[in-house]
Structures are given as structure tokens and as C-alpha cells.
Amino acid sequence: MSRRVSGALKCTAILGFDGCLCYYLSEDWRITSIVLSCIAIYAFWIGELLITLKEGAIRLDKLDHLSRGKLSDGVALMMGQYDQVYGKKRKLTVYLIPDDSQFNAYAFGYRKIGITSDSLASMDRYSTAAVLSHELGHVEGLDICIKRILLANMLGILAMLGMAHIIWLAIALLLCIGIMWLFDNYFGIYIGAGIFKGLRNIGKGILGIGLVILQSAIALLDRRNEYMADKFACTLGFGTQLAMVLDRYVGETAPANSLSDIMYATHPKTRKRIARIERMLERDVTTLQNTEV
Numbered sequence: 321m322s323r324r325v326s327g328a329l330k331c332t333a334i335l336g337f338d339g340c341l342c343y344y345l346s347e348d349w350r351i352t353s354i355v356l357s358c359i360a361i362y363a364f365w366i367g368e369l370l371i372t373l374k375e376g377a378i379r380l381d382k383l384d385h386l387s388r389g390k391l392s393d394g395v396a397l398m399m400g401q402y403d404q405v406y407g408k409k410r411k412l413t414v415y416l417i418p419d420d421s422q423f424n425a426y427a428f429g430y431r432k433i434g435i436t437s438d439s440l441a442s443m444d445r446y447s448t449a450a451v452l453s454h455e456l457g458h459v460e461g462l463d464i465c466i467k468r469i470l471l472a473n474m475l476g477i478l479a480m481l482g483m484a485h486i487i488w489l490a491i492a493l494l495l496c497i498g499i500m501w502l503f504d505n506y507f508g509i510y511i512g513a514g515i516f517k518g519l520r521n522i523g524k525g526i527l528g529i530g531l532v533i534l535q536s537a538i539a540l541l542d543r544r545n546e547y548m549a550d551k552f553a554c555t556l557g558f559g560t561q562l563a564m565v566l567d568r569y570v571g572e573t574a575p576a577n578s579l580s581d582i583m584y585a586t587h588p589k590t591r592k593r594i595a596r597i598e599r600m601l602e603r604d605v606t607t608l609q610n611t612e613v
Contacts, residue, residue, distance in 0.1 A: 323552060327462030334469050335360065363468040368429030375426070377415035377434045387416055391440055394448030398456065401449070401556040412456065416440065423569050425451045427458035429465055442569060450553055450561035457552025463545040467538065474534045481530050488523040535584055542586040550593055554600045563597045566590050 335356055342352040380391055395414050402410050415434035417426070423442060425435040433455040440448060458464060553562045570590050 323457065323460035323548065324462070327460070327466065330466050331363075331462055331469060334466070334473070338469075338473065359469055359472045362472060363465045364430045367464070367468045368432055371426070371428050372415065372432060372434075375415075375417045375419075375434065377417050377428075380414045380416070383416055387437070387440065390445070391416060391435070391448070393445040394440075394443075394452055397445055397449040398452050398556065398558075401453070401558070402456070405556055410456075412459070414452070425455050427455045427464050429459075429468075430462070431459060433459060439569075443565065446558070446561045447565050450558035450565055453553035453556045453558045454549045454562060456556075457549030458545060460552060461545065461548055463549070467541070470538055470541070474538070477534065478531065481527050485523045485527050489520060492520060492523075532583070539584045539586055543588045546587055546593065547596060550597055551600060554597060559597050559601045563594045563601075566594050566597075 338359065339352055339356050342355050343349065346352060380388060380395065383391065391414065395412075399410060399412070411431055413432045415428070415432060417424075417434045417436045419436040420438045420441075422436050423439050425433065425439055427433050433452060435448070435451060435455075439451065443451070550559075550562060553559060567590075
């Protein structure tokens, strides 16, 4: 199954679940349609537009002659490999991000990718094609769109947890008042206040655990998507160049100082990514040798 088909199925599944849940809560197809439309528009269009504006990204055909020529070489090399591997043309808009202080590249969403000016100036056309291929892997898998849909779901879940927490506090407050009225002395006030504080802490704990689970799940998905994007670049034939870029320009990620650093990390360790790429390259060589025999 291709990355694009897999990504489309994931989007459909999540939006389908959202639609069923929304209809179950509202019992109104109009409200359900509006909610799903807003999520989809944000995931596939508004989110992509906002990140493009935020980064001050400049479209390839709007660049100066020197930058346009260098970036075009990398794009042409990447798209040539894509056409050769998949046998079809791919619509893609490439941007340059005017940032001379950061070596990075981005997938903006559904069909846009970008690379910083520092990255472009540091690499040759083959390395540029490798980095862009990795970002194209994110676009093919609809990784950024899926993440935006999940973030919208996360906000909805947090809103429901927040409302449940408020209701929980109201119940705890009423219980506290009832106990104080029942005892009608300082002992009742002490017991009531203690129960209220305990129930409040339980509510805060449930809310906190829910937030940790959601953030950890999205971070885990991000790490998996990085590996899949690396695999896509290898499929296009840029595995060796990508491993060299990771080793030379990216370097090892900062060591985790706490459990939260490990849980919320959006990128795997660089050495693990390089090791996976090398294993994929070795398998490709072995497969080629077996085919020749």
C-alpha cells in the first residue's frame, strides 16, 4: 500500500470517527457537517496557509535567479526519481524559507514543502534532493494533515475533560456544603473542605493524565512518521545522501534529561535514523544481488 493511500485511509477513518461521535452527541447532521468541514478545511488548507505565512516562505518561481536555479536543480532531481519510481507526475509546490540561522526543512501540509536558505546554501543538489524527498514523504503520507486533525480532536477532548472537571468541582462543592450543613460546626467545615480538596485533586489528576496520554500519542506518531519519511527518501534512491546529511548537518539530538523529554520527543535519535537507513540500503543491495543471480 502506498504512503498516499495509507494516509488517505487514516484521514478518512479519523474523520469518520469524529462524524459518528459528533452526531451521537448532537443528533444533528448539520452540526456534524459543519464540525467536519471546519476540521478538514483547517487540516488541508488553512493550516498549510498559516504556516506558509508564518515562515515568510517564498515560492520557487518568485526567488532570485541564483536561489531559484539551485533549488530547482534539487527539485528536478527529486521529481525525476519520483516519476521513475512511481511512473506518474506529482503536483508539488516548493518554497524557500528565508532563515540563515537554522538548518531545516518542512512539510507544510497537503502539497507544499519548504527548505531554509541556510540548508540550501550548505548542500549540493543531491543532498538537497534527499532532504526534499524526506519532506515529500511527509506530504505523501498526509502526515501533517493527520496531525492537524488529531490536534483538533485533542482540543475537543480537552474541552470535554475541562467541562467534566467543572461539573466534578460543582458536585464536590455541593457535597462539601452538605457536610458542613449536616454537622453545623468546625468539624463539619474541616471534613467538608478536606473532601472538596481531595475530589478537586482527583479531577486535576484525571485531566493531567488525559493531557499526557494525548501529547505522548501525538509525539509517538511524529517519531514513526520520521522513520516512514526516511524510508520514502530511500525508495526514491536518496538513502545514502540522506544519511550523510543527518550525520553531517543534523547531528545527534540532545540527550533526554527526563521522562517527559523521552515521551514528548517529536524526532527519533539521529543515530537510530541513520542505522535504519543503512539497514534499508543493505536490504536493497541484497535484493539486487539475489535478483542478478
